[in-house]
Structures are given as C-alpha cells and as structure tokens.
Amino acid sequence: MGIDFFLICQYINDVNLCILNFKLQKENEMLTRFTVGNFCSFDKNQTLSLISSSIQNHKERLYQTNDFKLLKFASVFGANAAGKSNFIKAMSYAQAAILVGVENEYFENKKEVYFRLNPENKTKPSYFEFEICIDKSIYAYGFEMIINQKRITEEWLVKLNKSKDEIIFSRNTSTGSVYFNNGYLSDESNSRMKIYLEDFQHVTNKTFLSEIVSNKSELYKNNNKMKILKEIHNWIGNLNISYPDTTITGYDGFSKKNISDFLEAIKIFKTGISDVKATEISKEQALDKISPSFRKNIEEAIQKTCPKDCNKDESLCETFGFKMNINGRLIFVTFKNRDPVFTEITFEHFGIKDVQFSLAEESNGTQRLLDLLSILFTRKDNSIFIIDEIDQSLHPQLTRKFIENFLHYAKKKDIQLIISTHESHLLDLEMVRQDEIFFVESTPTGDSVLYPFDRFKERYDKKIEKAYLDGRYGAVPVFDSIFFPADDK
Numbered sequence: 350m351g352i353d354f355f356l357i358c359q360y361i362n363d364v365n366l367c368i369l370n371f372k373l374q375k376e377n378e379m380l381t382r383f384t385v386g387n388f389c390s391f392d393k394n395q396t397l398s399l400i401s402s403s404i405q406n407h408k409e410r411l412y413q414t415n416d417f418k419l420l421k422f423a424s425v426f427g428a429n430a431a432g433k434s435n436f437i438k439a440m441s442y443a444q445a446a447i448l449v450g451v452e453n454e455y456f457e458n459k460k461e462v463y464f465r466l467n468p469e470n471k472t473k474p475s476y477f478e479f480e481i482c483i484d485k486s487i488y489a490y491g492f493e494m495i496i497n498q499k500r501i502t503e504e505w506l507v508k509l510n511k512s513k514d515e516i517i518f519s520r521n522t523s524t525g526s527v528y529f530n531n532g533y534l535s536d537e538s539n540s541r542m543k544i545y546l547e548d549f550q551h552v553t554n555k556t557f558l559s560e561i562v563s564n565k566s567e568l569y570k571n572n573n574k575m576k577i578l579k580e581i582h583n584w585i586g587n588l589n590i591s592y593p594d595t596t597i598t599g600y601d602g603f604s605k606k607n608i609s610d611f612l613e614a615i616k617i618f619k620t621g622i623s624d625v626k627a628t629e630i631s632k633e634q635a636l637d638k639i640s641p642s643f644r645k646n647i648e649e650a651i652q653k654t655c656p657k658d659c660n661k662d663e664s665l666c667e668t669f670g671f672k673m674n675i676n677g678r679l680i681f682v683t684f685k686n687r688d689p690v691f692t693e694i695t696f697e698h699f700g701i702k703d704v705q706f707s708l709a710e711e712s713n714g715t716q717r718l719l720d721l722l723s724i725l726f727t728r729k730d731n732s733i734f735i736i737d738e739i740d741q742s743l744h745p746q747l748t749r750k751f752i753e754n755f756l757h758y759a760k761k762k763d764i765q766l767i768i769s770t771h772e773s774h775l776l777d778l779e780m781v782r783q784d785e786i787f788f789v790e791s792t793p794t795g796d797s798v799l800y801p802f803d804r805f806k807e808r809y810d811k812k813i814e815k816a817y818l819d820g821r822y823g824a825v826p827v828f829d830s831i832f833f834p835a836d837d838k
Contacts, residue, residue: 377482377483377484377485377731377763378481378482378483378580378584378731379399379412379414379419379421379481379482379731379733379763379765380399380419380479380480380481380482380733380765380767381398381399381400381414381419381480381481381482381487382396382397382398382399382400382478382479382480383396383397383439383440383478383479383480384396384397384476384477384478384480384491385436385439385440385443385475385476385477385478386475386476387463387464387470387473387474387475387476387496388435388438388439388442388462388463388464388475388476388477388496389432389435389438389439389462389463389464389797390430390431390432390435390464390791390795390796390797391432391435391436391439391464391796391797392464392466392467392470392794392796392797393796394476395436395797395798395799396799397423397425397436397767397787397799398801399419399420399423399765400417400418400419400420401417401418401419401420401782401784402783402784402803404782404783404784404803404809405809406778406782406809407756407781407782409760410422410756410759410760412482412763413485414482414485414486414487415485415486416487416511419482420765420782420784420785421759421763421764421765421766422752422755422756422759422765422766422767422781422785423765423766423767423768423785423787424767424768424769424770424775424781424785424786424787425767425768425769425770425787425788425789425799426769426770426771426773426776426786426787426788426789426817426824427769427788427789427790427824428790428791428824428825428826429826430791431789431790431791431797431824432789432791432797432799433737433738433769433770433789434592434737434738434769435797436769436789436797436799437590437592437735437737437767437769438462439477440588440590440735441590442459442462442477443477443479443492444585444586444588444590446477446492446494446501446556447492447556447558447559447582447585448559448582448585448586449555449559450554450555450556450559451494451499451500451501451554451555452499452554452555456499459496460496460497460499461496461497462496463475463496463497464796466794466795466796471497472495472497472498473495474493474494474495474502474503475493475494475495475496476491476493477491477492477493477494478490478491478492479491479585480509481581481584483577483580483581483584486508486509487508487509488506488507488508488509488517488577488581489505489506489507489509490505490506490507490558490581490585491504491505492504492505492556499553499554500522500553500554501522501552501553501554501555501556502521502522502523502553503519503520503521503522504518504519504520504556504557504558505518505519505520506518506519506558506578506581507519515530516528516530517529517530517533517577517578518530518557520546520549520550520557522550522551522552522553525550525551526550527546527547527549527550529542529546532574533572533574533575533577534568534572534575535572538567538568538572538575541565541567541568542568545560545561545565558578558581558582559582561578562578562579562582587732587733588733588735589732589733589734589735590735590737591734591735591736591737592737592738593737593738593741593742596672596674596720597720597721597723597724597734597736610726611625611722611726612624612625614722614725614726614754615719615722617750617754618718618722618747618750618751620711620712620714620715620718621698621699621715622696622697622698622711622715623697623698623699623700623701624696624697624700624702625694625695625696625697626694626695626696626697626705627692627693627694628692628693628695629690629691629692630680630691630692630693631691632689632691634691634693635673635675635680635682635691635693636675637675638675638676639675647673651682651689674708676709677707677708677709677710678693678707678708678709679693679694679695679707679708680692680693680694681694694708695707696708696711712742713742714742714743714744714747716742717741717742717743718743718747718751721736721739721751722751724755724764724766725754725755725758727764731763731764732764732765733764733765733766733767734764734765734766734767735766735767735768736766736767736768736769737768737769738769738770738771739751739768739769739770739772740770740771740772745772745774746774748770748772748774748775749772749774749775749777749780752775752780752781753780756780756781773814773817773818774814776813776814776817777813777814778807778808778809778810778811778813779810783802783803783807783809784801784802784803786801786802786803787799787800787801787802788800788801788802788822788823788824789824790823790824802822805821805822
C-alpha cells in the first residue's frame with residue numbers, strides 16, 4: 350500500500366511506522382454517533398451513541414453542544430466473537446473508503462465482509478454513518494456501499510437541526526440523482542459545482558466528499574460555509590483506530606519538554622522503569638538496517654508530514670512527527686525548522702544508569718502501557734482514540750488505573766476514548782457512568798446487537814461486575830457442558 354496517512358501503522362520488515370498529527374483539526378470536534386449495518390457480524394443497523402443520558406454522576410466530564418451533552422468515554426463489553434472488534438473494524442473500513450476510495454488495494458481482500466449469514470446481503474448495500482459535532486452543531490455524513498462489488502451506491506452530508514434537517518449534499522449512483530445545497534455556494538462556484546456533480550453522477554469507486562476536498566479546493570478556499578466539507582474530511586482522517594497488534598497514534602509524541610512528566614506517569618503505574626533517556630541520533634543511525642524501499646517511504650513521509658506553514662510558525666512544526674519501532678528500538682522523529690530530528694528512547698530500571706533497555710526488552714504489558722500513556726500526553730483537543738481490546742497484555746489493575754487517569758484527564762480536556770474490552774473490573778459505577786457502558790451480544794441467528802447498559806436502569810451505587818458475569822445483562826459466554834477428551838484406546 351505504501352504510506353497511507355489514514356491507515357496510520359504499517360509493519361514492513363519488523364518496522365512499525367506511525368504517522369502522527371498528519372492533519373490539523375479544528376477545535377470543538379467530537380463524535381456523536383456511529384452507525385453500521387450489513388458489515389461482518391452486524392446485519393441490521395446498530396448505533397453507538399455518545400449522547401449522554403440524564404444521569405447526574407460524573408457530569409463534569411461531559412461535553413456541552415447546543416442541544417445536549419456528549420460522552421468523552423465509552424466502553425464496549427461482550428463475549429468472544431460477539432462483535433466488539435467488528436464494530437471498530439467498521440469505523441476503520443468506512444474511514445479508508447472515504448479517504449482513498451474503494452479501488453485501493455486495502456479493499457482487495459475485503460470483498461466478503463458483508464453479513465454473510467444472510468445470502469441476500471451479498472447484493473444489498475452496507476451502511477456507514479458518522480455523526481460529528483463541529484462547533485457545537487451536528488452533521489451526519491455517511492454512505493452506502495455494496496461491498497462485494499466495491500460500489501458506493503449512496504452518499505450524503507446533512508446538518509441536523511432541532512426543527513428541520515438541512516441536506517448539504519446527496520447523491521445516488523444507481524439513479525444518477527445528485528443534489529448540492531445552493532446556500533453553501535457562491536454565484537461563482539455554483540456553475541462549477543453543477544459540472545462536478547454531473548461528472549460524478551455515476552462514480553462508484555470513491556466518495557464525493559474526498560473528491561471535493563482533495564481536488565477541488567478552489568470551491569472552499571474563500572467560502573466559509575463550504576469549509577465544513579474539509580473539516581469533516583479532516584476529522585475522519587484524524588480518527589485514531591488501533592488494535593492489539595498495532596500501536597496508538599495521532600498524538601504529539603515524546604519530547605524533551607515532557608520527559609519529566611512522562612517519567613512521573615510511568616512511576617505511577619509501577620512498571621519497574623526508573624528513568625527514561627532521550628538520545629538524539631543521526632538519520633543514518635535511526636534508519637540502519639531498513640530495506641531501501643521502506644526507507645524511501647519513510648523519507649517521502651518526512652517530506653510530506655511537516656507542512657509549509659512550519660516555516661512561519663516554529664511551534665506548529667513541533668506538533669508533527671513520526672513514531673517508529675525499528676527492530677525493537679523506539680524512535681521519534683520531530684521537526685526543527687522543517688528539518689527532521691531523530692530521538693531514540695531507552696529505559697533504565699531500578700536506578701542503574703549504566704544499563705539501558707530498548708523498547709523490545711520491556712515486557713508486553715509495559716510496551717502496551719507506554720503506548721497507552723501517549724493518549725494522556727496529547728496536546729490536541731478533540732482527539733478521538735478508538736482502541737480494540739485495550740486490556741491486551743495488561744494486568745486488570747493496570748487497565749483500571751489507566752482508565753481512571755483518562756477519566757480524570759477528560760475533565761479538563763475535550764478528548765474522547767472508545768474501547769472494547771473483556772475487563773470486568775471496569776464495570777464500577779463509582780468510576781464510570783451508566784451511559785458509558787455498552788454491550789454487544791450475538792443473537793441465535795448469528796448477528797450482533799449493540800445496546801447500552803443504562804437501559805437496565807440500575808442505581809449508580811449498585812455493584813454490577815458480578816451481575817454482569819452472572820449473565821444479568823447478557824453479552825457473556827454461556828456454557829452448557831464440560832468437555833472431557835475420550836480415553837486413549
């Protein structure tokens with residue numbers, strides 16, 4: 350695939366390259382809802398809503414829009430194979446389709462990710478929709494797609510209002526019908542848009558949103574209302590989606606400015622690390638033993654990452670960078686006067702300064718924690734982190750401690766974290782709100798259903814962990830027998 354800035358992490362020859370902060374985000378951008386249907390284990394449309402309920406506990410970490418409040422944290426629980434990971438995969442799939450189009454090689458081995466337990470779904474469109482809060486207004490952007498044919502059939506962008514929703518644009522590739530709200534266009538751009546719409550009537554392999562933002566920038570250059578398209582496109586590009594075998598990205602990374610804070614954070618979690626050393630190294634030292642092709646990709650990414658605006662604002666340049674795991678070495682690439690600066694991070698244990706440990710020499714749990722801590726060090730408001738199986742390789746108490754720290758952090762920063770997990774220790778209503786808990790359960794027909802915990806109307810002081818494990822809320826495995834292997838004959 351080369352380097353695609355939305356697909357954040359790639360593993361090539363034991364090199365993990367992560368792009369950080371590739372796009373600038375506008376302030377006041379939050380996820381409101383995400384809906385998916387006919388994708389993997391999801392047959393009918395299922396929605397994760399981050400609109401808060403009337404629950405009063407921990408309301409200090411809610412985000413206020415014009416009409417309601419939004420959650421900054423959501424946790425999704427469920428048995429193995431219930432569909433937790435599939436819901437997150439749906440976000441990643443939609444992100445890729447929007448940003449690069451469905452002809453990208455990323456989609457070549459994903460022609461069968463519709464809900465296959467219903468044969469009719471092969472020719473039915475799958476549904477993907479993000480609801481996004483931007484400047485306290487809500488926008489719904491989505492599309493439908495016949496996955497097996499890699500064909501986008503519908504696409505829309507709507508501003509959601511209390512009285513009447515306002516369609517910004519919509520299109521149907523099957524009928525050729527297209528619409529763009531003239532209220533978002535100047536007289537000059539109106540005629541251009543008509544031409545673009547006509548040319549795009551039956552285009553099925555890429556989104557109209559991406560086409561306008563990527564190739565028709567003259568339409569919104571001097572048009573404030575049209576800039577909403579770019580803001581939504583950038584928001585989607587900035588979604589930070591990670592899995593147990595990938596690293597978390599989209600944060601500012603490690604710098605000499607925050608080394609002491611980083612050290613203090615590590616000490617809190619009792620990993621055995623007593624100090625962190627940041628050593629500036631040369632480009633040749635950093636990229637040693639990398640294949641020529643991948644080295645070329647890194648160099649191209651370096652060139653593209655730091656924008657021209659950095660020449661005017663040195664502080665802006667510091668918010669861009671790479672995180673690289675090269676053969677177990679943790680290396681950050683930052684910029685000074687647009688020139689890349691390579692810094693290798695090593696660790697000391699028990700105060701012994703003569704012995705340095707690389708990232709690869711740390712335990713899997715420590716590596717996971719160091720990755721998660723990056724969330725707490727983001728300098729950006731409105732960052733959204735979506736993490737599948739956050740508890741992977743972590744002790745239950747370590748997972749809980751991290752979530753506690755994030756929830757405290759969320760009181761003062763507009764940041765969202767959505768996780769899937771098996772960790773029942775998080776089911777503590779003294780720590781989380783009832784509406785921050787969701788369950789995914791597989792039905793007898795094999796499709797996944799997502800539902801909120803607060804529908805059970807439990808009191809805020811109820812101990813729910815045991816009740817969940819006992820099956821009171823569903824979304825747990827049920828065993829009806831014990832298996833004993835037959836005796837050898």
